[in-house]
Amino acid sequence: MRKERHWFWNILLVLTLVICIIALIIHYKNWIWEKEASFYVLSGVYYKELPFEKINEISWVDRIPSMERNNGFSAWAREKGVFVDSLKPENKVYVYVDNxxxxxxxxxxxxxxxxxxxxxxxxxxxxxxxxxETKISEATKIK
Structure with a gap:
């Protein structure tokens, strides 16, 4: 005689799988969008809003300097999270690197x-x- 599984455990199992799949999709890449005068980045639980007028400088770097991870993760060629600047420990550094x-x-x-x-x-x-670059120059012209 086979004992049936209670409906609660079935729902809990399906709900857990759905949450895991959603978390994987959200962490899979950086989700970027613009709304009004701000730039938004979402990568899993890491979310940042940057108003264009508050951005001082944008430049290219080949490597990220070595920093201490406050929280976040690394997987394959991805690095995401909040880090602490070794030169200025009071400053947080947000890393959203897909490659x-x-x-x-x-x-x-x-x-x-x-x-x-x-x-x-x-x-x-x-x-x-x-x-x-375009949005920052437009924001500085408005000032």
């Missing part, structure tokens, strides 16, 4: 905060760089 082997954008905002970002496709990263 460590490619160049990264270094964004300095609010005079001292850092974001390193790139996308899995280098052409998309270059398009993002041009887009941000």
């Amino acid at each position: 460590l082997n490619e160049r990264k954008l270094k964004i300095i905002y609010e005079d001292s905060l850092l974001i390193y970002i790139n996308l899995s496709d280098s052409l998309e990263t270059e398009a993002l760089f041009r887009f941000l």
Whole structure:
């Protein structure tokens, strides 16, 4: 005689699988969009809003400097999370890198905060760089 599994455990199992799949999809890449005068980045649980007028500088870097991880993860060529700057421990550095082997954008905002970002496709990263340059120059002209 076979004992039937209770409906609660079936629902819990399906719900757990759905949550895991959603988490994988959200962490899979950097989700970027623009709304009004801000630039948004979502990568899993890491979310950042950057108003264009608060971005001071944007440049290319080949490598991310060595930093201490506050929280986050590394998997294959991906690096995501919040790091602590070794020179200025009070500053947080946000890293949204989909491909460590490619160049990264270094964004300095609010005079001292850092974001390193790139996308899995280098052409998309270059398009993002041009887009941000345009938006930053427009925001500084308005001031």
